[in-house]
Amino acid sequence: MQWKNSTTRFGLIAVSLHWLVAMTVFSLFALGLWMTGLDYYDSWYKQGPWWHKSIGITLFLVVIVRLCWRLLTPLPAALASHKSWEAKVAHVTHLLLYLLLFTIMVSGYLISTADNRAIEVFGWFDVPATITALPNQEDIAGWVHLILASTLIGLVVLHAAAALKHHFIDRDSTLKRIFGR
Ligand code: HEM
16 A cells, blocks of 8 residues: 555555544543533542643644645545545535644634643643633633544544445445445
8 A cells, every 4th residue: 555645546645644534533522521421529630631631732733734634745636436525525515624633623722721831742742722711711711622532523423324325325435445345
């Protein structure tokens, strides 16, 4: 399997980044829901958010790398069997997925830094708090973060359902291509 995309196939880097981001998003969503239900005396009350924030900031960097890679190596062309409206819907969906990822990350940053504290990332480095004094910053950013994360998961379910429809009903190679085949 080649590293870069070709006109007909996704390369190893694009495939690895796609599945790394997908698995991380599902894990962060599950961790986020679970940790917000913990009570103060639970041993994970502080550890959960520490992992959620460290992984979230790392995901932000990975998504930047993914976007740079996408600009460097264009995506394979849509399959000839895809109708033009399907290709357009897929394109808009992919843009929305990226947009949601970024807005979720920014809102997460605003929740954490509302009290003027930097975000520690795995103890490797800190991301400083910059915007801290917006009215009700923590509550509003928290609400936006939850709504957008739920919207992202809903859109991903539709995106995955479309891929499965192509695989099992249309029997084309849409799904196989995102596994590099
Ligand atoms: C959080 C989870 C996911 C995100 C954020 C995501 C995002 C994306 C994006 C942005 C693309 C466009 C290609 C690119 O920019 O690299 C893409 C392509 C694709 N994804 Fe996902 N994806 C996720 C999960 C899934 C799942 C679970 C499946 C299948 C079960 C799937 C199947 C596909 C397929 C088949 C393509 C290629 C579409 C085409 O050729 O037009 N994705 N995905």
